[in-house]
Amino acid sequence: MKRQTILEEIKAYLKYLTFTLKLDVSLCDFYYRIPIEFSDYLSEFMIHPNVYCQKMKAHCMKYCLWQQQLIRRYVKKNDRPFFGACYAGVSEYVFPVIEREKYYGFISVTSYRSQEEPPQIRAIEKSDIHETYKKTLRTDIPSEPYIKAILSPLVNSLKLLTYYIEPNELENAQHNHDYLYQTLLQYISENYFRPLTLETIAEELHYSASYLSHVFKERNKPSIMQYVKQLKIQKAKELLRNTEKSVIEISELLGFMDSNYFTAVFKKATGKSPRSFRNEQKRAAYPPVPPAQKPKRVPLSEKNKNAPTNDLHK
Numbered sequence: 001m002k003r004q005t006i007l008e009e010i011k012a013y014l015k016y017l018t019f020t021l022k023l024d025v026s027l028c029d030f031y032y033r034i035p036i037e038f039s040d041y042l043s044e045f046m047i048h049p050n051v052y053c054q055k056m057k058a059h060c061m062k063y064c065l066w067q068q069q070l071i072r073r074y075v076k077k078n079d080r081p082f083f084g085a086c087y088a089g090v091s092e093y094v095f096p097v098i099e100r101e102k103y104y105g106f107i108s109v110t111s112y113r114s115q116e117e118p119p120q121i122r123a124i125e126k127s128d129i130h131e132t133y134k135k136t137l138r139t140d141i142p143s144e145p146y147i148k149a150i151l152s153p154l155v156n157s158l159k160l161l162t163y164y165i166e167p168n169e170l171e172n173a174q175h176n177h178d179y180l181y182q183t184l185l186q187y188i189s190e191n192y193f194r195p196l197t198l199e200t201i202a203e204e205l206h207y208s209a210s211y212l213s214h215v216f217k218e219r220n221k222p223s224i225m226q227y228v229k230q231l232k233i234q235k236a237k238e239l240l241r242n243t244e245k246s247v248i249e250i251s252e253l254l255g256f257m258d259s260n261y262f263t264a265v266f267k268k269a270t271g272k273s274p275r276s277f278r279n280e281q282k283r284a285a286y287p288p289v290p291p292a293q294k295p296k297r298v299p300l301s302e303k304n305k306n307a308p309t310n311d312l313h314k
Helices: 002-020 036-041 051-077 127-136 144-162 167-173 177-191 198-205 209-217 224-242 247-253 259-270 274-285 300-306
Strands: 024-028 082-085 091-099 102-112
Touching: 002 024, 002 036, 002 144, 036 177, 051 091, 051 102, 051 127, 051 247, 091 144, 102 144, 177 198, 177 209, 177 224, 198 209, 198 224, 209 224, 224 247, 224 259, 224 274, 247 259, 247 274, 259 274
Parallel strands: none
Antiparallel strands: 024 102, 082 091, 091 102
């Protein structure tokens, strides 16, 4: 099917941007605006990836939601990319995805910062917030022409994908379990780093735990909590691969009870301990250089035998 091919190409390109070019790229605000099939397939890239952002949501979640509303209003009026900073001091490039005057969401290239902390961050007393701000946000902000060049294939592919959305796919989603399922996915993507339980999810979404489980399993998914665990393991792999954070730090960031429990869960899911996984990734990224071979010695008589002769003196 044509749209499945486009989806696969989009996912492959997102992996290239994330793992090869080392960019923090996420698809924002697409829930409810694209079919379940699309959001399900791209769910790993519909998560805001930065650890600092996750920590800040505990202090100013309402400002994060307010900021997203401002971005949505702005890009709907101005269909063009821009660079700006959010309330928490995170700078990002924003690329709207608007086709045929219909807004579908935006792409964020994020995790950048200025040299100094914004005043609202300095006012937070929790000391590790300041350290996380400096460690996880980058100051090497890429140029606008560069970002536009590498993001344009992704923007164009997402716009092309919208032509394969059937009119009734989104209309039906508003009146059946699809809508609640999307709500679940969005909630989990924004809160997976917290120590979630099925009961807390059900309480915050105002549904019974059994009903949410039923809706989730309709999609041939694992259980809700297995899905949460999968996201945690996926994020743990990224942190082990791309940062120097300790296993203890990573377990805390992802909401595990302690590092021993995190190690047990990670090993059960991957077959390797977090340290073994990190070492394996480093070896793959920097394979050992083979020792230089010594040049073969050629006897002097052999050298003279093969030496060119001067034909003029023959």
